[in-house]
Amino acid sequence: MREPREQKRLPHVVILGAGFGGLTAAQSLRRAPVRVTVVDRRNHHLFQPLLYQVAMAGLSPADIASPIRSVLRGQRNATVLLAEVTSIDLERRVLQLSDGTLEYDYLIYAPGTQNSYFGHDEWERFAPGLKSIEDAVEIRRRVLVAFERAERAIDDDERKRLLTFVVIGGGPTGVELAGAIAELSKTVLAREFRRTDPARTKVILIEAGPRILPSFDEELSLRAVDQLSDLGVDVRLGARVNAIDQDGVVIAQRAADGRAETERVEARTVLWGAGVAPTPLAKTLGVPLDRGGRVIVEPDLTLPGHREAFAIGDAVAFLHTPDGKPLPGVSPVAMQQARTVARSIVRAMHGEAHERFEYFDKGTMATIGRKRAIAQTGALRLTGFAAWLTWLVVHIWYLIGFRNRLAVMFGWAYSYFTYKRGARLITDHWKPPEEREAPQASVRAPIAGERPRASA
Amino acid sequence: MREPREQKRLPHVVILGAGFGGLTAAQSLRRAPVRVTVVDRRNHHLFQPLLYQVAMAGLSPADIASPIRSVLRGQRNATVLLAEVTSIDLERRVLQLSDGTLEYDYLIYAPGTQNSYFGHDEWERFAPGLKSIEDAVEIRRRVLVAFERAERAIDDDERKRLLTFVVIGGGPTGVELAGAIAELSKTVLAREFRRTDPARTKVILIEAGPRILPSFDEELSLRAVDQLSDLGVDVRLGARVNAIDQDGVVIAQRAADGRAETERVEARTVLWGAGVAPTPLAKTLGVPLDRGGRVIVEPDLTLPGHREAFAIGDAVAFLHTPDGKPLPGVSPVAMQQARTVARSIVRAMHGEAHERFEYFDKGTMATIGRKRAIAQTGALRLTGFAAWLTWLVVHIWYLIGFRNRLAVMFGWAYSYFTYKRGARLITDHWKPPEEREAPQASVRAPIAGERPRASA
Numbered sequence: 073m074r075e076p077r078e079q080k081r082l083p084h085v086v087i088l089g090a091g092f093g094g095l096t097a098a099q100s101l102r103r104a105p106v107r108v109t110v111v112d113r114r115n116h117h118l119f120q121p122l123l124y125q126v127a128m129a130g131l132s133p134a135d136i137a138s139p140i141r142s143v144l145r146g147q148r149n150a151t152v153l154l155a156e157v158t159s160i161d162l163e164r165r166v167l168q169l170s171d172g173t174l175e176y177d178y179l180i181y182a183p184g185t186q187n188s189y190f191g192h193d194e195w196e197r198f199a200p201g202l203k204s205i206e207d208a209v210e211i212r213r214r215v216l217v218a219f220e221r222a223e224r225a226i227d228d229d230e231r232k233r234l235l236t237f238v239v240i241g242g243g244p245t246g247v248e249l250a251g252a253i254a255e256l257s258k259t260v261l262a263r264e265f266r267r268t269d270p271a272r273t274k275v276i277l278i279e280a281g282p283r284i285l286p287s288f289d290e291e292l293s294l295r296a297v298d299q300l301s302d303l304g305v306d307v308r309l310g311a312r313v314n315a316i317d318q319d320g321v322v323i324a325q326r327a328a329d330g331r332a333e334t335e336r337v338e339a340r341t342v343l344w345g346a347g348v349a350p351t352p353l354a355k356t357l358g359v360p361l362d363r364g365g366r367v368i369v370e371p372d373l374t375l376p377g378h379r380e381a382f383a384i385g386d387a388v389a390f391l392h393t394p395d396g397k398p399l400p401g402v403s404p405v406a407m408q409q410a411r412t413v414a415r416s417i418v419r420a421m422h423g424e425a426h427e428r429f430e431y432f433d434k435g436t437m438a439t440i441g442r443k444r445a446i447a448q449t450g451a452l453r454l455t456g457f458a459a460w461l462t463w464l465v466v467h468i469w470y471l472i473g474f475r476n477r478l479a480v481m482f483g484w485a486y487s488y489f490t491y492k493r494g495a496r497l498i499t500d501h502w503k504p505p506e507e508r509e510a511p512q513a514s515v516r517a518p519i520a521g522e523r524p525r526a527s528a
Numbered sequence: 529m530r531e532p533r534e535q536k537r538l539p540h541v542v543i544l545g546a547g548f549g550g551l552t553a554a555q556s557l558r559r560a561p562v563r564v565t566v567v568d569r570r571n572h573h574l575f576q577p578l579l580y581q582v583a584m585a586g587l588s589p590a591d592i593a594s595p596i597r598s599v600l601r602g603q604r605n606a607t608v609l610l611a612e613v614t615s616i617d618l619e620r621r622v623l624q625l626s627d628g629t630l631e632y633d634y635l636i637y638a639p640g641t642q643n644s645y646f647g648h649d650e651w652e653r654f655a656p657g658l659k660s661i662e663d664a665v666e667i668r669r670r671v672l673v674a675f676e677r678a679e680r681a682i683d684d685d686e687r688k689r690l691l692t693f694v695v696i697g698g699g700p701t702g703v704e705l706a707g708a709i710a711e712l713s714k715t716v717l718a719r720e721f722r723r724t725d726p727a728r729t730k731v732i733l734i735e736a737g738p739r740i741l742p743s744f745d746e747e748l749s750l751r752a753v754d755q756l757s758d759l760g761v762d763v764r765l766g767a768r769v770n771a772i773d774q775d776g777v778v779i780a781q782r783a784a785d786g787r788a789e790t791e792r793v794e795a796r797t798v799l800w801g802a803g804v805a806p807t808p809l810a811k812t813l814g815v816p817l818d819r820g821g822r823v824i825v826e827p828d829l830t831l832p833g834h835r836e837a838f839a840i841g842d843a844v845a846f847l848h849t850p851d852g853k854p855l856p857g858v859s860p861v862a863m864q865q866a867r868t869v870a871r872s873i874v875r876a877m878h879g880e881a882h883e884r885f886e887y888f889d890k891g892t893m894a895t896i897g898r899k900r901a902i903a904q905t906g907a908l909r910l911t912g913f914a915a916w917l918t919w920l921v922v923h924i925w926y927l928i929g930f931r932n933r934l935a936v937m938f939g940w941a942y943s944y945f946t947y948k949r950g951a952r953l954i955t956d957h958w959k960p961p962e963e964r965e966a967p968q969a970s971v972r973a974p975i976a977g978e979r980p981r982a983s984a
Contacts, residue, residue: 115676132588141720151722154676220571220610264597266607 082107082149085417086167086176088157090117090140093182093385093406098150100414105421108150111167111174115139115154118205121403121467124245126208128252129216133205157183159356162378178417181357181367181375181383182410185401188349195316199238199344202245211343215253218341223268229338235273236339238321240313242279242286244438246345247296250277251441254303276306276337278313278323280346285438285446287400292446295455299444316342348401350387362389362398372426373413379420384409390429399431408432437463538563538605541873542623542632544613546573546596549638549841549862554606556870561877564606567623567630571595571610574661577859577923580701582664584708585672589661613639615812618834634873637813637823637831637839638866641857644805651772655694655800658701667799671709674797679724685794691729692795694777696769698735698742700894702801703752706733707897710759732762732793734769734779736802741894741902743856748902751911755900772798804857806843818845818854828882829869835876840865846885855887864888893919 083106087094090112098110119136126133144150156170160179167174187201200210218234225231235257239250257273277284277300283293284300284307297307308325315322320338327333350365359375360368366389367375373390375381386401390409399405409429416426435449437459445459454462539562543550546568554566575592582589600606612626616637623630643657656666674690681687691713695706713729733740733756739749740756740763753763764781771778776794783789806821815831816824822845823831829846831837842857844865855861865885872882891905893915901916903909910918 115672132590134588139720145720152720153680155680216571224609224611264595264601264608 083177083421084109084175085178085180086111086174087180087182088112088160088167089182089184089385090114090143090152091120091182091184091385091406092403093184093410094180095140095143096407096410097180097182097384097414098144099147100411101417102147102149104149104414104418106149106178106417108147109153109174109176110140110144110150111153111155111157111169112140113154113156114204115141116205117143119470120203121470123202123205123208124248124252126205127202127211127215127249128256129212130252133209137205157353160353162357162359162375162381165380177380178420179381180410180413181381181387182385182406183351183353183387185348185350185386187344188347189344190347192316195344198316198318199240199321199342201344201348202249203348211249214341215256219257219265219268221340222272223265231268231272232274233319233338233340235268236320236337236341237273237275238278238337238339238342239275240278240316240321240342240344241346242277242281242284242307242309243345244285246277246279246343247284247300247438247440249343249345250275250305250307251300251303251439251444254300254305255441258304273304274306275304276308276339278308278311278321280310280312282310284309287436288438288446288448289453292448292453292455296438296440296446299440299446299456303441303444313346348386354387362391364389366398371428372416373409373429374426379426382413382416384413390431392429393431400436402436404434405431437466439463539633539877540565540631541634541636542567542630543636543638544568544616544623545638545640545841546570546599546608547576547638547640547841547862548859549640549866550636551596551599552863552866553636553638553840553870554600555603556867557873558603558605560605560870560874562605562634562873564603565609565630565632566596566600566606567609567611567613567625568596569610569612570660571597572661573599575926576659577926579658579661579664580704580708582661583658583667583671583705584712585668586708589665593661613809616809618813618815618831618837621836633836634876635837636866636869637837637843638841638862639807639809639843641804641806641842643800644803645800646803648772651769651800654772654774655696655777655798657800657804658705659804667705670797671712675713675721675724677796678728679721687724688728688730689775689794689796691724692776692793692797693729693731694734694793694795694798695731696734696772696777696798696800697802698733698737698740698763698765699801700741702733702735702799703740703756703894703896705799705801706731706761706763707756707759707895707900710756710761711897714760729760730762731760732764732795734764734767734777736766736768738766740765743892744894744902744904745909748904748909748911752894752896752902755896755902755912759897759900769802804842810843818847820845822854827884828872829865829885830882835882838869838872840869846887848885849887856892858892860890861887893922895919 085101085106085108087097087108087110090110094110095117098108101108116137116139122131122136125131126136141152144152157167158170159168165176187203189195200207202208202211222231222234225234237253239246254275257270262270283290285293285296300307311323311325313321314324314334320336321342322334322336324332324334354361354365354367357367357375362368366387367383368389368391369383370376371392373382373384375383385406389398391398393399408431412427412429419426435447437445437447439445439460443457443460445463447454447459447462541557541562541564543553543564543566546566550566551573554564557564572593572595578587578592581587582592596608600608613623614626615624621632643659645651656663658664658667678687678690681690693709695702710731713726718726739746741749741752756763767779767781769777770780770790776792777798778790778792780788780790810817810821810823813823818824822843823839824845824847825839826832827848829838829840831839841862845854847854849855864887868883868885875882891903893901893903895901895916899913899916901919902911903915903918
């Protein structure tokens with residue numbers, strides 16, 4: 073069956089996933105004599121680094137997401153498939169889709185990761201993570217509704233619960249969310265709500281490890297804590313989450329004397345930034361995975377024993393590093409790997425050897441609310457406004473590069489400099505009539521004639 | 529109970545609904561010695577005239593919606609309440625909320641309208657209307673998914689169903705949707721899909737009456753049909769819908785010989801632009817309603833027998849017109865009524881008589897896809913590009929006025945002039961894990977190695 077195909081047609085490169093890695097791979101094969109098929113469950117590529125801005129109503133979903141088709145529209149050797157891949161048969165070189173099959177000559181496996189609750193999947197409904205547009209819009213809805221309900225709460229305890237926000241996980245996502253909520257409450261609440269005192273808002277960031285942003289120098293982690301504290305965020309280090317329910321979380325923390333103390337924090341809004349894991353798809357490959365479930369690849373990014381199957385991005389454990397530690401799950405790694413793989417495929421077609429992957433670390437940065445961030449590159453260390461400005465320029469630069477859309481910069485600058493968040497919409501999913509339920513109670517109308525705080 | 533309040537406090541004006549009427553009323557009372565409370569079920573005001581652009585992925589929800597709080601943020605005598613009003617007691621001057629009560633001294637009733645299926649509510653799930661952001665996003669999802677699935681359909685009949693779009697109702701909304709879908713398929717399909725031939729897309733506009741856009745001159749209605757036909761839209765006049773299900777619609781039409789013929793149109797996407805009706809709330813007022821369920825108001829826009837209760841907007845039948853016909857349900861009417869009512873309330877506080885409402889008709893316009901529209905004002909009649917340009921300028925002008933946001937103009941110009949629709953996202957509502965279902969089948973992967981149409 074395969075022989076005639078090989079002869080009469082260009083090799084078929086199937087790219088699984090249209091994240092930074094997958095899309096870059098497709099674009100790097102633009103001029104290669106191959107047919108490229110990009111398969112993704114979503115019709116859009118997401119600019120993940122700014123997803124928290126959607127969750128915090130600073131940007132609209134469309135500002136950070138582009139239909140994959142329009143990104144690749146100009147690339148004639150590329151086809152886009154909206155499909156769910158259920159398993160991969162490396163021997164037969166076939167992807168099993170939920171509704172068909174897809175053969176390949178070369179595979180670029182770049183599915184990315186999903187939220188992981190470390191065996192506590194039941195927590196997800198109470199503490200959504202931040203991986204998709206839907207996640208971001210749901211988080212936006214929960215945070216904004218909490219403020220709205222706090223404005224009308226009768227009961228002081230309930231108002232306290234509504235104004236308490238717990239963010240779990242001290243990585244970049246958790247830090248960005250915690251910082252942004254603190255600012256949202258300071259700015260929006262202060263200016264637009266009449267009865268709620270923004271000073272009452274409480275943001276708690278919970279990190280199980282000894283420090284936040286562990287991928288940075290220890291010194292910068294400490295500075296990040298300072299900057300979060302300036303914003304009023306209560307950072308709890310070495311604190312583990314034992315339970316999450318709709319009324320709050322239970323935290324376990326070691327006391328000075330070493331005894332573990334548990335504390336219950338009452339909060340209506342709990343957000344998950346604690347961890348991600350590769351999709352279950354990895355298990356269907358039948359290749360060795362690391363403890364985190366990531367695919368362990370060869371120095372040339374191929375899967376062991378399959379020279380035509382490559383794996384890139386944060387679903388991969390690349391251990392061939394100077395210190396033997398896996399590379400971080402950041403977009404620069406995925407994009408650099410994508411270019412290496414694209415070159416290797418072309419080389420393979422000419423019977424040449426694959427390229428070994430070498431990662432060039434340009435540095436990392438994390439933002440902490442408006443005008444605050446930390447950044448490190450080479451020997452350089454930045455904090456505060458300088459770091460934030462660098463962060464802003466770099467991100468807008470890449471975002472424009474990938475969207476080439478002025479509106480983003482304007483919407484962005486607009487919400488940053490005016491605080492008026494255009495994307496601050498509370499919307500719900502369209503439901504067929506019979507599924508629509510009445511709005512929740514537990515809040516009240518103001519006592520008739522109650523004087524608004526602000527005009528008092 | 530009331531006496532002491534009257535003395536020690538400013539009169540309480542409650543505005544029900546934050547549409548064009550309600551918001552304008554609130555803003556017109558900015559300097560009045562009153563306390564204003566705006567009650568709405570949504571946290572955002574919607575720029576309805578451009579809602580179809582969200583449904584057609586030309587704009588993002590946030591481009592045409594603003595949080596009510598931020599619109600009124602600077603107005604210190606105004607408070608915003610996110611609440612559902614369940615009934616109104618005009619005698620006791622109390623609004624019953626789903627979660628409390630709200631007393632008023634003056635009421636401005638401006639709830640607007642909702643989709644109406646003329647007793648066929650079961651049609652809604654198959655043919656969503658276009659009144660809310662959720663509606664628009666759902667329509668966007670259905671249209672885009674139809675294109676995606678058509679690209680992969682095995683069966684020709686199924687592809688035909690997927691590429692057939694039925695729009696019911698020849699009013700402005702129906703015409704805008706039909707025209708926009710025709711263009712979306714011409715532009716987006718043609719450029720980005722590899723296997724689907726855009727020429728196969730079929731858009732059918734169904735109007736029960738003898739002509740579309742009946743609020744315009746007959747001559748302009750005819751021109752509108754011409755312009756729709758240029759876009760490839762099949763306009764059916766005098767056609768009634770007998771049934772709607774997930775596979776299509778049944779249309780009844782009078783043949784030349786007067787016999788009623790029924791025809792079944794197979795279509796996966798059916799949209800409803802056929803009618804709106806006031807919310808059921810009107811019935812709780814206990815005042816006379818017209819056949820359409822609209823509140824019949826006095827010349828001063830008060831409810832009969834209640835000088836402190838005013839009603840404005842498209843939930844109202846204002847019959848005190850030269851020809852005795854009710855005013856159209858358009859934003860200029862609502863906004864002019866709002867200003868009249870605001871003045872009347874201030875006059876009443878000084879013991880003066882209310883103002884009579886006089887409508888000044890600036891003209892009307894409707895757009896028919898890119899570069900096509902019709903407009904009439906006074907004796908002036910415009911069609912084609914001139915009308916479209918007028919329409920564009922007027923709408924952007926008002927949108928900017930109400931949003932004061934450059935990003936809109938850019939996003940707008942961007943999608944109009946590049947055809948790249950940034951908002952073209954297929955997203956779903958965030959669901960708790962157990963409610964997530966697998967993607968639908970009925971589509972297939974391409975036969976391995978199938979040559980993309982465009983590169984053939």
